[in-house]
Amino acid sequence: MSRKIPESTVRRLSHYLRSLEGFPESGGTVSSEELAARGQTTAAQVRKDLSHFGSFGKRGLGYQVDELRDRLRSILGINRSWTVALVGAGRIGLALFEYPAFRSRGYNCVAIFDSDPEKIGRVWGDQVIRSPEEFEKTIVELDVELVILAIPAEGAQDMAMRAVDAGVKGILNFAPIRLNVPPRVPVEDVNLVMELEALSFQITQREQDA
Amino acid sequence: MSRKIPESTVRRLSHYLRSLEGFPESGGTVSSEELAARGQTTAAQVRKDLSHFGSFGKRGLGYQVDELRDRLRSILGINRSWTVALVGAGRIGLALFEYPAFRSRGYNCVAIFDSDPEKIGRVWGDQVIRSPEEFEKTIVELDVELVILAIPAEGAQDMAMRAVDAGVKGILNFAPIRLNVPPRVPVEDVNLVMELEALSFQITQREQDA
DNA sequence: TGTTGTGAAGTATTTCACAGCC
DNA sequence: GGCTGTGAAATACTTCACAACA
DSSP states (O other), rough: OOOOHHHHHHHHHHHHHHHHHHHOOOOOEEHHHHHHHHHHHOHHHHHHHHHHOOOOOBBTTTTEEHHHHHHHHHTOOOOOOOEEEEEOOHHHHHHHHHHHHHHTTTTTEEEEOOOTTTTTTTEEEEEEEOOGGHHHHHHHHHHHOOOEESSSSHHHHHHHHHHTTTOOOEEEEEESOOOOOOEEEEEEEOOHHHHHHHHHHHHHHHHHOO | OSSOOOHHHHHHHHHHHHHHHHHOOOEEEEEEHHHHHHSSOOOOHHHHHHHHTTTOOOOTTEEEEHHHHHHHHHTTTSOEEEEEEEEEHHHHHHHTTOHHHHHHHHEEEEEEEEEETTTTOOTTTEEEEOOOHHHHHHHHHHHHHHHEEEEEEEEHHHHHHHHHTTTEEEEEESSSSSSOOTTTEEEEEEOOOHHHHHHHHHHHHHHHHH
């Protein structure tokens, strides 16, 4: 039960859970070997990852699927639901709002904000798009824990700080900018251009090797 | 000019380039210190990252902004344009298709595919949505280099292999599944659920510490 | 003088390998 | 016998610190 868990481990835990979800035979058992095969790692890595959080396998047998799934959910903090506010009602915002995997994992969007007067007041699903003026009040009233920033780089830093000051616990940031927030509030960045650039880098690199 | 570049370095190079783009004064010069401040790293890291690709700074002076920008673009393989096919015309596909940052960096979407008969034939911007039956033919004819997979997990492995067999050079994968493709074809994964889980993990972790 | 480029030192992460237990 | 849990070894990445040099 140590304290400093590498980011890479967290990502893999998520993978392990994903593999188990596609596992029909609950009540069964998995070995680190099998988990590794699905997750593109090694059996030793799986065991090491899990060992950070206690020892919940059986020697000679493996891990009980049901139990492991519960443990992973609890480790990842998704054995509960989260209130989420979406900031930015553009294309990306819409895609995220309608992404079924979010809701099915307990991330519930309870408010949407956009600064475009054209969009304010429009209805998306069960939500009315709100003005940023209502931001702080709404965050507090609805007890919003996570904010998804799906806006251009310009406004992102400002909204991030407003979110932090309003008491938000974490930020998922799609704006291509490094947010400056106090370290108590974790930020995860999703940078789509960066991903494509990583791809063209790899390709270019391989072509040069050849 | 070594050969094995860490993934983390590539991500940072992308950041450095992003910082330079917001740099109005071309013709000027930047130090590793300044670059580090923008990129959330250290000066030593910046220098080490760049040193993998040659030594193009001037001691006592720093890096010439224009030259560094060109070098980074060339290292990342974006000093040229790329042909891209989008597989999956759902919400995420639409968001990506209309994402201006892609086109402005030379990633040109030249074809869209979707298996839904309702969608096939519809027009998005300058593109008609095509049937997967035309996939291989189209990839070859239009000389598609990159494929963006924005479809559910089920069909993803199959489409990935079809893309590889058709001669695609890289895959940007939004499906929540680890694709099994030959190592000569790089894959970058974007897993939105995983990002949210990383966030709730961090929050849960901190709450337990407190 | 100021700042790069880079070996060497320091950390972090992964892999090995095996004792311990089912 | 099989498979976990885990120190120890190996590898990878980051930071230090300083010689080189514009």
